[in-house]
Amino acid sequence: MFNVRRQLLLTAMCMAAGMGVSAPASAQEFPNKTLTIVVPFSAGGGVDTIARLLAEKLRATLKQNVIVDNKAGGSGMIGAMAVVKAAPDGYTLLLGSAGETAINAFVYKNKMQYSPSKDLAPITLVTRIPNVLVVSPAFPAKNIEELVAYAKKNPGKVAYSTSGVGNPQHLNGELLEELAGIHMVHIPYKGAAGQLIDVVSGNVDMTFVSYTAAKGFIKDGKVKAIAVTSAKRTSFAPDIAAIAEYKPLANYQLENWFGLFAPAGTPDDVLQKLNAAVTQAIKDPELAKKLQDQGGEPAPMSTQQFRDFIKTESVQFQRIVDTAKITAE
Missing domain, CATH: 3.40.190.150 (Bordetella uptake gene, domain 1)
Structure with missing residues (x-):
C-alpha cells in the first residue's frame, strides 16, 4: 500500500513539474492562432x-x-x-x-x-x-501670436469647435486658454465634418482637428492653418509652425x-x-x-x-x- 501511495505521489509530482515546464513553452510558441x-x-x-x-x-x-x-x-x-x-x-x-x-x-x-x-x-x-489649429479665412490672424492678441482684446468672443467634450481637441483649447491667459468659447460637435464645415463657413472662428481631416480644406484655401499642437513641427506638414514656437507658449504640447x-x-x-x-x-x-x-x-x-x-x-x-x-x- 505504501509503495502504491508513493508511486501515486511521484506521478503527481512529475505531472506538476511537467505542467510547470509546458506553460512557458506555450508562450514561446505564441502566436499559434x-x-x-x-x-x-x-x-x-x-x-x-x-x-x-x-x-x-x-x-x-x-x-x-x-x-x-x-x-x-x-x-x-x-x-x-x-x-x-x-x-x-x-x-x-x-x-x-x-x-x-x-x-x-x-x-x-x-x-x-x-x-x-x-x-x-x-x-x-x-x-x-498632433492636431492642427485652423481658422476661418475671415478670421483676423495669420499666426498664433496674432490669434492670442486678438483673443485677449475680445475675451469670450472667439469660438472654437471640437469633436466632443473632454477629448484631446477640447484639451488643446483649454491648454491654450490657460497658457495664453485668454477666454474662448468651446463648441463641441459630433465629428470632424461638422466642426470643420462651420469654420469654413465662418460660423465658428477656429477648430483643433487632425491634419488628415483638415488638409483638403487647407490646400483649397477654405481654412488657414495657424499651428500644430506638437512641441515641434511635424514631418508631414513642416511648413506649419508649432504653437510652442511662440515664446510665451513654449511649454505648449498636447497630442x-x-x-x-x-x-x-x-x-x-x-x-x-x-x-x-x-x-x-x-x-x-x-x-x-x-x-x-x-x-x-x-x-x-x-x-x-x-x-x-x-x-x-x-x-x-x-x-x-x-x-x-x-x-x-
Whole structure:
C-alpha cells in the first residue's frame, strides 16, 4: 500500500513539474492562432485606418492572421471594456487612443467600468497624432501670436469647435486658454465634418482637428492653418509652425496618440514578443510613410517606456481636466 501511495505521489509530482515546464513553452510558441485588434471606434476613422495598416504588417511579421474588430461607442470605452474582459493571452488587443486609455478616467470618473492603469497592459505606442489649429479665412490672424492678441482684446468672443467634450481637441483649447491667459468659447460637435464645415463657413472662428481631416480644406484655401499642437513641427506638414514656437507658449504640447494594449495579466514574454513585432512593423519605411500620410508621427517604445509615457501624459490630462472642471454626461 505504501509503495502504491508513493508511486501515486511521484506521478503527481512529475505531472506538476511537467505542467510547470509546458506553460512557458506555450508562450514561446505564441502566436499559434488568429489575433484580433479591437478598434473602439467606427470603421473608416483614423484609429481604424491605422489598425488595418498595422494588422497587414503584423500578419507577415507574426506569421498569423490578424483581424480588426470595430466596437464603437461610449467615447471608446465599449471597445476598451471588451479587451479588458478578454482572456489575457495576447490574442485580443486594443488599439486605443489617449481618450479611453488616459483621459476618460478623469472626465467620466466613477462612470467608467474599468481602470486603464489596472486593467490594460501597455505594449507600445504606435503613433502620435498632433492636431492642427485652423481658422476661418475671415478670421483676423495669420499666426498664433496674432490669434492670442486678438483673443485677449475680445475675451469670450472667439469660438472654437471640437469633436466632443473632454477629448484631446477640447484639451488643446483649454491648454491654450490657460497658457495664453485668454477666454474662448468651446463648441463641441459630433465629428470632424461638422466642426470643420462651420469654420469654413465662418460660423465658428477656429477648430483643433487632425491634419488628415483638415488638409483638403487647407490646400483649397477654405481654412488657414495657424499651428500644430506638437512641441515641434511635424514631418508631414513642416511648413506649419508649432504653437510652442511662440515664446510665451513654449511649454505648449498636447497630442492625441494611438497605442497597443493587452488585457492585464497577459504574460510579460507575450507582451515583449508583441512589442518586438509591432516595433519592427512601425519601423518599416512603407508603414512609417503611411502613418505619416494619416497625420501621425511613428513612435514605437518599449513596454516600460510606454507605461512611463502614459503616466506622464495622464498627469497633464488630469491637471487640465481638473483646472477646467470638465465633466461628461
